[in-house]
Amino acid sequence: MKLLKLSLRTRIFISMILLVLGASILIAGVTVYQYKLEAEAYHRERLERKETAIRENINFVLASTTYMVNTENIPSIFKQNQKIYEMSQVHEMQINIYDLEGRLLISSKENFFKDTTDYQIDKPILAKLDASSNRRYLLKGETNGEKFQSSYTYITDQRFKPLAILYLPYLQDDSVLNRDLNDFLMRLGEVYLFMLALAIILSYFLSKYITKSLKIISEKINQTRLDKRNQKIELSNASEEIYALISAYNSMIDELEESAVKLATGEREQAWREMAKQVAHEIKNPLTPMRLSVQSFERRFDRHDPEIEHKVNEFCDTLINQIDTMSSIASAFSNFAKMPAQQNETLNVPKITKLALDIFNENYIVFNSEKEEILAKFDRTQLIRVVTNLVKNAIQAMDETEDPKIVVSIDEEPDNVCISVCDNGQGITEENREKIFEPKFTTKSSGMGLGLAMVKNIVETYKGSINFTSKPGKGTIFKVRFPK
Numbered sequence: 001m002k003l004l005k006l007s008l009r010t011r012i013f014i015s016m017i018l019l020v021l022g023a024s025i026l027i028a029g030v031t032v033y034q035y036k037l038e039a040e041a042y043h044r045e046r047l048e049r050k051e052t053a054i055r056e057n058i059n060f061v062l063a064s065t066t067y068m069v070n071t072e073n074i075p076s077i078f079k080q081n082q083k084i085y086e087m088s089q090v091h092e093m094q095i096n097i098y099d100l101e102g103r104l105l106i107s108s109k110e111n112f113f114k115d116t117t118d119y120q121i122d123k124p125i126l127a128k129l130d131a132s133s134n135r136r137y138l139l140k141g142e143t144n145g146e147k148f149q150s151s152y153t154y155i156t157d158q159r160f161k162p163l164a165i166l167y168l169p170y171l172q173d174d175s176v177l178n179r180d181l182n183d184f185l186m187r188l189g190e191v192y193l194f195m196l197a198l199a200i201i202l203s204y205f206l207s208k209y210i211t212k213s214l215k216i217i218s219e220k221i222n223q224t225r226l227d228k229r230n231q232k233i234e235l236s237n238a239s240e241e242i243y244a245l246i247s248a249y250n251s252m253i254d255e256l257e258e259s260a261v262k263l264a265t266g267e268r269e270q271a272w273r274e275m276a277k278q279v280a281h282e283i284k285n286p287l288t289p290m291r292l293s294v295q296s297f298e299r300r301f302d303r304h305d306p307e308i309e310h311k312v313n314e315f316c317d318t319l320i321n322q323i324d325t326m327s328s329i330a331s332a333f334s335n336f337a338k339m340p341a342q343q344n345e346t347l348n349v350p351k352i353t354k355l356a357l358d359i360f361n362e363n364y365i366v367f368n369s370e371k372e373e374i375l376a377k378f379d380r381t382q383l384i385r386v387v388t389n390l391v392k393n394a395i396q397a398m399d400e401t402e403d404p405k406i407v408v409s410i411d412e413e414p415d416n417v418c419i420s421v422c423d424n425g426q427g428i429t430e431e432n433r434e435k436i437f438e439p440k441f442t443t444k445s446s447g448m449g450l451g452l453a454m455v456k457n458i459v460e461t462y463k464g465s466i467n468f469t470s471k472p473g474k475g476t477i478f479k480v481r482f483p484k
Contacts (some may be wrong), residue, residue, distance in 0.1 A: 009211040016203035017196065022190035028185060035181045042177070043149060044138075047170045050091050051151050057087050058155055069157050071099050074164050075106045084108045096167040097155065107166060125152060129165070143394065147172040150311050211241040217249060224253070294319075316359050347383060348457065349374045350410045357389035357408060362395060369410040376417045376484045382458045390421040390478050391456050397476065398427030416464075416481045424475040428468070434467070455480070 048315050061083050067073040068223055074097055076120040078084040087097050088108035095108040102121035115387060129137040129152050139150040149170045154162040220233050232250045302308065391406065398404040401424060409420040437456045464482030 002381055009207040010209075012207035013200075013203045016199050016206075020192065020196050020199040024188070028188060031184065031188070032181065035177060039177045040170075043170070043172045047138075047151055047168070049308065050093050050170070051166075051168055053091065053155065054095065055085060055153065055155075055166065057091075058166070062155075071105075072296065074099075074155075077104050091297070094169055094170070095261065098165040098167060100162060100165065100167070101122060107334075109399065121152070123165070126165075129154075135162075171240070200375050213246075217242075220249065221375075240353055250260055296417045311454050345377065345380060346375055347378050348378060348384070349376050349378070349419070352380060352383050352410065353387050353410055353419065356384040359388065360391060362394070362404075364408070365391065365406045365408065369408075371412060374410060374412045374417055378462060378482060382462075386455050386458055386480060387419065387421075389452065390419075390480070393452065393478075394421055394423035394425065397427075401425055413481070416483055419480045420477060422475065422477045427472040427474055427476055428470040429472055436467075 008082055009071070061077060062069050065077045067075075067077050067080075069077070078097065084097075084106055085108055086359055089301045091294060097105045097107070098121055099105055102123070102125075125139065129135070133472050135154045137152040139152070141148055141150070149172065150171065151166075151168040153166050154160055155164045198375075217233060232253055233246045239364060300311075303480040305311070323404070351373060353369075354367055357365060387408070391408065394406045395404075398406075404423070405424050407420075407422045409422070413420040437452050454464050462482050464480060466478065468476055468478045470476035
């Protein structure tokens with residue numbers, strides 16, 4: 001995970017160094033492996049050449065001897081004129097000859113190493129030699145840290161009848177090859193040390209060059225804001241890819257500014273237009289009964305009427321009620337327009353939510369919380385407003401429900417607190433889903449439709465979110481999430 005947090009510059013730097021190191025290790029490994037294969041092939045071919053030459057020499061001795069050629073006369077034939085010692089010196093090989101049962105008949109040297117001083121060939125070797133297709137068996141081994149190859153072949157007469165077994169022990173001398181290998185690896189190491197130093201220098205400047213342009217672009221993107229004028233990027237000597245990225249960013253800035261101006265102007269005009277229409281409509285509603293009441297009172301006013309005092313009181317009560325309605329309209333618009341102040345107050349969300357529910361007398365409201373204490377930073381008053389508005393909407397949605405039920409739940413998530421308000425009311429129709437958070441939208445005969453819009457405004461101010469799921473005729477679930 002820490003590697004993923006490294007900067008691009010550091011990744012380029014490390015990648016180039018690892019590439020050089022990996023290449024050097026790979027080449028060194030392949031070189032050592034190739035040297036070993038060549039050494040094995042060299043010793044195998046050298047043994048085969050010597051074996052062929054010795055067999056030809058043996059055939060010549062057998063053809064020119066005066067003894068009868070059979071297994072019993074083999075020692076006498078090769079001791080005559082010290083032929084076996086002569087062949088051993090010429091070919092620089094120790095020569096051992098065994099009978100067909102594996103017993104030693106004659107040897108050019110009595111002491112070499114353990115497996116050449118044995119006077120009996122092991123039976124498994126005899127069996128493998130007899131089973132081989134080419135009448136030859138090659139045994140590889142290691143003694144005292146030195147590798148050797150032992151060749152077993154049959155000596156035959158002119159009719160190709162086996163007479164004896166020729167055993168040639170061959171000690172592999174890898175000193176020359178090892179010296180060449182060490183010299184090559186030393187030179188290779190010097191070359192790659194130079195390449196590593198060069199790669200470090202190149203990767204430093206190359207990573208710096210590549211990331212310089214990206215760093216400038218990144219800083220500009222981080223500084224991009226919708227509420228201020230953004231500066232374009234002007235960069236020279238950039239690569240084709242970086243230049244394309246810069247061009248795309250500058251085009252985006254032009255389009256963003258143009259769209260922001262149009263959007264701000266349109267939204268401002270639309271907001272004032274809608275707000276003016278809504279305020280005019282809401283204020284006009286109480287003004288009409290006030291006008292009718294004044295006109296009626298003016299027509300029927302009689303200062304000598306014995307019930308005049310009672311009528312005046314009724315008239316005043318009517319006007320006061322309508323004035324209170326207009327005052328509540330003004331307060332509602334004021335509360336909607338007022339942004340909640342950011343407070344760093346740490347609240348126990350379940351406790352405050354339960355406190356907000358205490359104002360409701362409905363016995364079908366149920367409160368659940370997985371923990372008694374879930375702390376989050378939120379304004380106390382605004383949290384109460386959020387809960388009460390959601391619960392009020394749930395209550396109003398169940399006017400025609402036979403068995404109403406509202407469940408308010410508090411759940412703790414890894415980074416958020418979730419408040420759920422679930423009801424089994426009429427639900428929200430498909431056509432109203434997209435309008436549910438609009439400031440003036442309402443499905444009720446009374447009210448101004450500012451409740452959910454105000455809740456959304458509060459929650460988003462605190463970096464939270466509000467969403468809902470609903471099934472017509474079955475109920476609705478509103479969920480509010482905000483950071484701890």
